Structures are given as structure tokens and as C-alpha cells.
Amino acid sequence: VSPSDLPAVVGELPSWLVTQTALYADRLVSAGFGRLQAHRYDYRVLATLRDAGPMSQADLGRRCGIHLSDLVATLNALAEAGHVRRTPDAADRRRNVVTLTPAGRGQLRRLEREVARIQDDLLAPLSAAEREQLTRLLVRLLEHHREKQSTVEHSTVD
Amino acid sequence: VSPSDLPAVVGELPSWLVTQTALYADRLVSAGFGRLQAHRYDYRVLATLRDAGPMSQADLGRRCGIHLSDLVATLNALAEAGHVRRTPDAADRRRNVVTLTPAGRGQLRRLEREVARIQDDLLAPLSAAEREQLTRLLVRLLEHHREKQSTVEHSTVD
DNA sequence: CTCATGTCAGCAACACTGACATTT
DNA sequence: CAAATGTCAGTGCTGCTGACATGA
Numbered sequence: 361v362s363p364s365d366l367p368a369v370v371g372e373l374p375s376w377l378v379t380q381t382a383l384y385a386d387r388l389v390s391a392g393f394g395r396l397q398a399h400r401y402d403y404r405v406l407a408t409l410r411d412a413g414p415m416s417q418a419d420l421g422r423r424c425g426i427h428l429s430d431l432v433a434t435l436n437a438l439a440e441a442g443h444v445r446r447t448p449d450a451a452d453r454r455r456n457v458v459t460l461t462p463a464g465r466g467q468l469r470r471l472e473r474e475v476a477r478i479q480d481d482l483l484a485p486l487s488a489a490e491r492e493q494l495t496r497l498l499v500r501l502l503e504h505h506r507e508k509q510s511t512v513e514h515s516t517v518d
Numbered sequence: 519v520s521p522s523d524l525p526a527v528v529g530e531l532p533s534w535l536v537t538q539t540a541l542y543a544d545r546l547v548s549a550g551f552g553r554l555q556a557h558r559y560d561y562r563v564l565a566t567l568r569d570a571g572p573m574s575q576a577d578l579g580r581r582c583g584i585h586l587s588d589l590v591a592t593l594n595a596l597a598e599a600g601h602v603r604r605t606p607d608a609a610d611r612r613r614n615v616v617t618l619t620p621a622g623r624g625q626l627r628r629l630e631r632e633v634a635r636i637q638d639d640l641l642a643p644l645s646a647a648e649r650e651q652l653t654r655l656l657v658r659l660l661e662h663h664r665e666k667q668s669t670v671e672h673s674t675v676d
Numbered sequence: 677c678t679c680a681t682g683t684c685a686g687c688a689a690c691a692c693t694g695a696c697a698t699t700t
Numbered sequence: 701c702a703a704a705t706g707t708c709a710g711t712g713c714t715g716c717t718g719a720c721a722t723g724a
Contacts, residue, residue: 502535
């Protein structure tokens with residue numbers, strides 16, 4: 361880490377600020393989730409399963425924005441911990457139907473508490489109104505870029 | 519990438535929003551810098567050298583918030599491209615004095631233009647006032663966490 | 677044949693760690 | 701001796717690519 365004064369030059373470049381803040385956020389998440397033996401993706405996966413019910417890995421990946429290949433490892437771990445069950449789909453034998461177990465529900469609740477704590481840690485110096493503000497601004501940025509990206513995906517570019 | 523709808527569950531968690539935005543920022547930087555055959559650290563290094571003059575690698579690393587080990591590779595590339603010169607320090611023979619070359623100045627100017635473009639891309643949907651707002655909020659977060667971290671470094675914890 | 681699904685191996689970028697030789 | 705400097709090898713995480721076998 362940079363122990364001394366700020367990087368001066370780079371100072372207030374938004375791209376830099378965002379990346380740096382993300383670094384701290386990641387550290388908080390790693391620390392918090394680590395205590396619960398959870399990986400970064402677990403929260404998204406478990407929460408999606410609870411909110412939308414059992415589904416195939418492919419659907420799950422699309423919903424959570426997790427690559428199918430990465431999902432495999434995540435589900436392996438979650439299944440081994442008993443938080444999730446993978447059952448072959450009789451209707452379409454390519455598919456695994458992923459289901460949240462009671463233990464998974466428990467873990468999800470713990471993760472939710474942890475996530476709340478992390479937000480509070482991350483945003484500690486900001487007032488409630490400022491937190492709202494920041495959230496709104498970031499949501500707008502993300503919407504913009506997600507959109508731009510999907511339009512790009514359609515044009516068969518050089 | 520997540521081609522479909524937003525991850526719903528995670529939706530508006532600041533920690534998630536920040537990480538995602540950082541991802542887009544990183545992509546913009548990679549793309550922009552890639553066109554100039556530059557790596558992520560190059561801008562910080564060159565700008566620091568111009569603004570603060572020649573200095574040892576250790577100083578440079580501290581100023582830019584770059585690990586000394588990573589700096590080695592960065593400087594290797596920059597030196598090979600002729601953007602920087604490494605000369606042994608006569609006064610302290612452990613040290614290399616790193617100097618910005620004229621070619622390096624040119625590259626820095628190109629990078630600065632690119633950086634400006636990237637900010638504009640990243641913040642496209644926001645008004646000038648909103649960009650200011652976002653910047654202020656992020657700066658405050660970073661100040662807070664940098665501080666917290668350095669206090670932690672002092673306490674010899676369990 | 678094609679497409680989707682699940683699995684695996686591996687890569688690049690980044691921040692970071694540990695070890696080491698040299699010099700102060 | 702302890703501490704700083706520069707170098708190198710290597711790690712862990714993340715998002716992603718490519719290949720592959722199986723089945724729809």
C-alpha cells in the first residue's frame with residue numbers, strides 16, 4: 361500500500377478515485393466474507409436463489425453476472441458446504457438445477473448482516489443523504505456503460 | 519460480462535456499485551493506454567517525474583503508491599521505450615536515479631490527452647456539477663480509509 | 677448440423693509477499 | 701549490527717477465453 365502522502369499528480373482523477381475506492385471496498389468484502397468462509401460470489405448466488413427460486417447454472421450465471429466457468433467453482437464450494445444442492449434436470453438432461461438449502465438460507469442471512477456492516481464501513485464518513493447521492497451517481501454511470509456495451513455487442517465491428 | 523438485466527439482488531449496494539464502476543473505468547484505461555503502448559502505472563510514474571524531478575525508485579514508488587517490485591517491471595519497460603533513464607546514484611550506490619527523457623515528456627503529453635478523454639467517457643452521463651459531487655464524495659471516502667489504514671499499521675495487532 | 681449447457685485448464689492485470697544481494 | 705535499496709520469483713483474486721463432451 362502507499363504509506364505516505366497521496367499520489368499528488370493523479371489526485372482527483374475520477375477513474376483513479378473509483379479504482380482506489382473499489383480496492384478498499386474489495387478489502388472490506390474479503391475480510392468480512394473471509395470470516396464466514398465465503399467467497400465473493402456466494403452472496404449474489406445465494407440471494408438470487410432465494411429471490412428467484414431454483415434454476416439452472418446458466419440462468420444463475422446470467423442473473424448474477426457471473427461467468428459460467430467461474431460459477432462452477434463457486435457452486436462446487438457451496439455444494440460442499442451444504443449451502444446448495446445440484447440436481448440433474450429430468451426435463452433437460454444437460455442442466456443442473458441449483459437449489460438453496462436450509463443451511464444456505466442461514467449462511468445467506470449471515471452474509472446479509474456482514475454486507476450491511478461492510479456498506480457502513482465503506483461509507484462511514486458520509487451522511488445518509490450523501491450515501492444516497494453517491495449511490496445514485498454510480499447507478500447512473502453503470503446504466504450508461506451497460507447500455508453502451510450492449511449496443512457495441514450488436515455492431516459487428518472491425 | 520452480464521448480457522441480461524441487472525443483478526437485481528445486489529442492485530444498489532455501494533460496495534458492488536463501486537467495484538462495477540471500477541471495472542468499466544479499468545476497461546477504458548486499458549483500451550486507451552493500450553493504444554499508446556502504455557501500462558497502467560506509466561502515467562503516474564511519468565507525471566510524478568515531471569512534477570517532482572528525478573528521484574530514486576523507492577521514492578518514486580512511495581509517491582505513486584506503486585510497489586517497489588512492480589515498479590521494477592514498469593521502469594524496465596519505460597527505459598526500454600526510452601521514456602525514462604536509470605542512472606546509478608554516485609552519492610548512494612544502492613540507488614538508481616530515475617529521470618524523465620524528452621521522449622518520456624512526449625509520451626506523458628499523449629497520456630494526459632488520453633486520460634482526459636477517459637474521464638469524459640467514464641463520466642459521460644453526468645453534468646459538470648455532478649462530476650464534482652462524485653469526485654468530492656470519493657475523495658472523502660479515500661481520505662477516511664487511508665487514515666484508518668495507517669492507524670492500523672501502527673497498532674501491533676493480534 | 678446447430679446451439680445450449682456444464683466442466684476444466686489457463687491467461688492477464690493488479691496488488692502484494694518473501695527472499696535475496698548490495699550498500700549505508 | 702540493523703535498515704534501506706533494487707531485483708526477482710511467485711501468489712491470490714477476478715473477469716475472461718478457449719476447448720471439450722454431452723445433450724436438445
